[in-house]
Amino acid sequence: MVRLLVLVSAAAFASLFHTAAAADSGTRHTYEFGADLSYINTSGYPSWTDGSAGKLRFDNDGGRLLISRAFVDYEMRLTDTLNANIAADFYDDDLGASVDFTEAYLQWRPLAISPNRYRLKFGAFYPRVSFENTDPGWSSPYTISSSAINTWIAEEIRIIGAEASVSRRPQALGGAHTFTLFSSIFYKNDPAGALLSWKGWSIHDRQTRFGDILPLPPIPQIQPGMYFQRQDPFVPEFREIDGIAGYYVGAEWQYGSRFSMRAMRYDNRGNPTKFEDGQYAWGTDFNLIGLRAALPGDIGLIYQWMGGLTLMGPVYNGTHVVDADFYSDFILLTKSFGPHRISARYDRFEVAENDQVPLDNNSEYGHAWTLAYKYELGKNTALMAEWLSIESYREAWQYFDLDESKKERQLQLTLRFRFGSHR
Amino acid sequence: MSRFVSTAQRYTCTSLCKSDGKLMAFDSKIVARAVTELGVFLTLLMLNSIASAASLEVSVLDRSGLPVPDVAVYLQKNDGVTLLAAPGTTAVMDQVDIKFKPNLLVVQSGTSVIFPNSDTVAHHVYSFSHPNHFKLPLYKSDTQPLVNFESAGIVILGCNVHDYMLGYILVVDTPLFALTNGNGISQFDVEIGAVDTVSIWSPRIKDEARLLSKPVTLDEETNTRVVFQLSKSLRLAHDQESDALLWSDY
Numbered sequence: 001m002v003r004l005l006v007l008v009s010a011a012a013f014a015s016l017f018h019t020a021a022a023a024d025s026g027t028r029h030t031y032e033f034g035a036d037l038s039y040i041n042t043s044g045y046p047s048w049t050d051g052s053a054g055k056l057r058f059d060n061d062g063g064r065l066l067i068s069r070a071f072v073d074y075e076m077r078l079t080d081t082l083n084a085n086i087a088a089d090f091y092d093d094d095l096g097a098s099v100d101f102t103e104a105y106l107q108w109r110p111l112a113i114s115p116n117r118y119r120l121k122f123g124a125f126y127p128r129v130s131f132e133n134t135d136p137g138w139s140s141p142y143t144i145s146s147s148a149i150n151t152w153i154a155e156e157i158r159i160i161g162a163e164a165s166v167s168r169r170p171q172a173l174g175g176a177h178t179f180t181l182f183s184s185i186f187y188k189n190d191p192a193g194a195l196l197s198w199k200g201w202s203i204h205d206r207q208t209r210f211g212d213i214l215p216l217p218p219i220p221q222i223q224p225g226m227y228f229q230r231q232d233p234f235v236p237e238f239r240e241i242d243g244i245a246g247y248y249v250g251a252e253w254q255y256g257s258r259f260s261m262r263a264m265r266y267d268n269r270g271n272p273t274k275f276e277d278g279q280y281a282w283g284t285d286f287n288l289i290g291l292r293a294a295l296p297g298d299i300g301l302i303y304q305w306m307g308g309l310t311l312m313g314p315v316y317n318g319t320h321v322v323d324a325d326f327y328s329d330f331i332l333l334t335k336s337f338g339p340h341r342i343s344a345r346y347d348r349f350e351v352a353e354n355d356q357v358p359l360d361n362n363s364e365y366g367h368a369w370t371l372a373y374k375y376e377l378g379k380n381t382a383l384m385a386e387w388l389s390i391e392s393y394r395e396a397w398q399y400f401d402l403d404e405s406k407k408e409r410q411l412q413l414t415l416r417f418r419f420g421s422h423r
Numbered sequence: 424m425s426r427f428v429s430t431a432q433r434y435t436c437t438s439l440c441k442s443d444g445k446l447m448a449f450d451s452k453i454v455a456r457a458v459t460e461l462g463v464f465l466t467l468l469m470l471n472s473i474a475s476a477a478s479l480e481v482s483v484l485d486r487s488g489l490p491v492p493d494v495a496v497y498l499q500k501n502d503g504v505t506l507l508a509a510p511g512t513t514a515v516m517d518q519v520d521i522k523f524k525p526n527l528l529v530v531q532s533g534t535s536v537i538f539p540n541s542d543t544v545a546h547h548v549y550s551f552s553h554p555n556h557f558k559l560p561l562y563k564s565d566t567q568p569l570v571n572f573e574s575a576g577i578v579i580l581g582c583n584v585h586d587y588m589l590g591y592i593l594v595v596d597t598p599l600f601a602l603t604n605g606n607g608i609s610q611f612d613v614e615i616g617a618v619d620t621v622s623i624w625s626p627r628i629k630d631e632a633r634l635l636s637k638p639v640t641l642d643e644e645t646n647t648r649v650v651f652q653l654s655k656s657l658r659l660a661h662d663q664e665s666d667a668l669l670w671s672d673y
Contacts, residue, residue, distance in 0.1 A: 292668055
């Protein structure tokens with residue numbers, strides 16, 4: 001009831017703000033408020049958000065009604081070419097009920113008469129990875145949960161630094177082709193890899209905020225008297241530990257609004273042997289390929305592949321004490337019929353550990369199906385239904401007396417509210 | 424003389440009327456010019472009464488012989504004369520659903536193109552295409568900025584807020600232009616002798632530019648038909664309406 005009151009008052013506030021801002025005909029403010037009122041029914045292991053080892057965001061509790069997410073995404077135009085952007089999320093789950101920021105950055109989009117188009121971002125923001133999370137608040141217009149790849153990006157990856165890009169549209173090719181090179185330098189992403197190794201891949205809709213600290217499953221080696229006993233059971237994701245800057249570089253080719261393809265390499269250049277205040281630095285790098293296309297029959301296709309390596313701790317028997325390769329890919333197909341949209345996604349994921357540290361086998365593999373239906377009831381509301389099934393084999397589950405093979409399922413029905421300057 | 428217009432009607436209204444006003448001031452140069460212009464006007468009038476219209480059908484077919492719609496077709500006379508649009512001539516390039524509408528607009532050089540914004544979001548329209556490059560300030564639907572295009576050429580439009588927006592304006596030195604219809608055809612009624620070249624353009628066409636113009640001789644007796652059979656495959660229509668994916672900058 002309290003949650004419903006919170007939602008109703010948030011919606012009332014949003015519509016008031018919307019009316020007030022609409023009266024100002026200027027173009028300075030762009031914003032969107034969102035709230036997802038959800039009924040969620042899960043069947044799986046106790047959730048990682050509860051400090052356990054399950055892959056879903058919510059525990060089994062016979063179904064619950066809650067505001068699964070609320071957010072505000074706001075952009076203020078400082079000049080015609082300089083914007084300030086912030087996004088903040090409200091969550092109410094086993095990690096607590098709180099509001100915090102997910103992104104905050106300045107973007108400069110200079111407009112020089114030149115064949116090159118330059119962009120500069122400065123602050124805290126998502127790297128250019130996801131082709132799914134294109135709506136305000138880094139939401140997906142297709143599904144409620146993000147793919148395994150983009151769920152991990154939301155959990156552990158954020159750029160606190162700068163990104164520069166340059167694009168060209170060669171006139172000789174008709175002008176519809178855009179080629180972009182982008183590059184970033186960042187700090188404060190040293191713990192990235194901890195959750196991927198010790199918890200594994202997940203699929204959900206929760207994004208880590210700047211102040212969040214995320215629980216690790218109670219794995220044996222972080223317990224007192226064990227190898228990694230210095231590791232705090234809670235991970236603050238956005239911290240600098242070794243003082244070394246990370247980078248990503250990539251390239252993208254886009255054809256109008258029909259097709260685009262992207263390749264990038266991310267490396268946080270973490271020094272795995274550095275340790276500070278209960279937290280190891282993780283040396284995490286990955287390569288990524290992404291593709292999206294409007295297929296004949298107006299079917300949308302998104303494909304992303306990621307493969308990388310994460311390292312932690314001193315070298316023991318020829319490898320770092322955590323030395324794990326990780327892979328994931330997914331394919332998403334989507335089609336809309338007027339106000340209706342149906343989407344289907346198939347994810348595959350794997351962690352393959354190379355080190356031989358006992359009682360710390362983080363290897364896993366699995367796959368997942370996601371089916372989603374969205375019905376736009378009006379410009380401010382949509383009804384969504386999502387069925388999610390993750391089938392995985394994870395070695396570490398045996399440490400918690402759980403079967404290493406598990407099929408986790410979730411049904412989520414969501415009434416999605418959106419208010420914004422552009423609606 | 425290069426600013427002289429193509430139709431006798433405009434000739435009468437602008438040049439002659441203007442000269443008329445100045446006659447009162449007994450400016451000898453103006454009088455001389457008016458007399459000359461009157462002479463040219465009468466000659467044109469005579470020619471006009473002699474010349475008769477012929478019909479011209481231009482058809483564009485793709486590599487496999489299927490008609491290609493929305494291709495710009497324009498007719499010119501290669502006499503080095505630039506035919507500017509009458510002052511005050513306007514055309515509209517709107518922005519609807521974060522797309523330029525129409526995707527391809529053809530105008531005569533000298534035309535002022537209005538860029539309304541029918542979206543609720545702001546747009547920031549520019550073009551880097553030489554020599555018609557321009558940039559507008561960021562604006563919403565409350566303003567309708569205007570750009571005058573003096574020089575013939577292709578103007579590729581972009582929006583600095585929505586990098587994936589793409590539109591085209593083709594500026595031509597002739598008032599005789601059209602887009603092919605759903606059957607890949609454009610039809611014209613033209614004075615015999617008024618044009619000697621027919622050209623086509625579309626951002627989807629990959630064929631060499633020299634293959635996109637053809638000489639044409641109009642004959643009173645027959646309906647002339649010009650066919651452009653393209654030899655290279657077409658580029659995908661990048662602007663084709665598609666709800667398949669929702670695009671953004673992330």
